[in-house]
Amino acid sequence: MNRITERLDALKAKNEKAFITYMTAGLPDMQGTVNIIKAQADAGVDVIELGVPFSDPVADGPVIQDASYKSILKGTNLAKTFDAVAEARRECQVPIIFMMYYNTILYYGVEKFVDKCIAVGVDGLIIPDLPYEEQYEIKRFLAKEGAPKLIPLVSPVSGDRLPMILKEAEGFVYCVSSMGVTGQAADFHKNVRAYLETVKAQSPVPVMMGFGIRTAADVEPLKDTLDGCIVGSAFIRLMEENNYDLGKISEYIQTFKAELNK
Secondary structure, three states: OOHHHHHHHHHHHOOOOEEEEEEEOOOOOHHHHHHHHHHHHHHOOOEEEEEOOOOOOOOOOHHHHHHHHHHHHOOOOHHHHHHHHHHHOOOOOOOEEEEOOHHHHHHHOHHHHHHHHHHHOOOEEEOOOOOHHHOHHHHHHHOOOOOOEEOOEEOOOOHHHHHHHHHOOOOOEEEEOOOOOOOOOOOOOOOHHHHHHHHHHHOOOOEEEEOOOOOHHHHHHHHHHOOEEEEOHHHHHHHHHOOOOHHHHHHHHHHHHHHHOO
């Protein structure tokens, strides 16, 4: 079974919510990336989104854009990110998702990319600039045994497209909380509850919400409509402000998880 599905099924059985974090590969360096993955796994994070740096991250706000830029300057690329995952996999089995842009995959080679994901243990993909209508090329390779799940993104304005997007959803569905880019304050869309309820009613997989979440309190009023939440920019800031201290990272994970499931 795919690690994402296995973890989320286990949480459902315990009536617990999932906590998913986003981190940028290559920060503070490649070994630091491996160490942070392992520290989060030990602290109990449920899924890790590992951002592959890209020069034009259109879905990301200033915090993640800056992190991506710093990582690129350090020489981070897809090959090194694969190596980091392979090293982390020697000691932990936490579900890992690549958050990346499609040009990186095209440049690497689509089938070669999927095969490498299978080989090193990448469990899922989030590709924000790849619309549903253009997923056919990569999907034919994602049919391979052990291939990562393509995580769908939906937004408050997905509207009539929702049934189409959700029909083949795997892993979980990523619900964008508001219009715009990542890292905004927790100022969710005015109809966020109705939107989440609509997604929840149609989704064959767990429903997660991201964009603008900083604390477990931000999602407390919506917990009945969610299976978990995703924190990116706030987590990046915490790591930067604490010089990537593994103890602080672990403490944050454990505290957030406890508050999310109290």
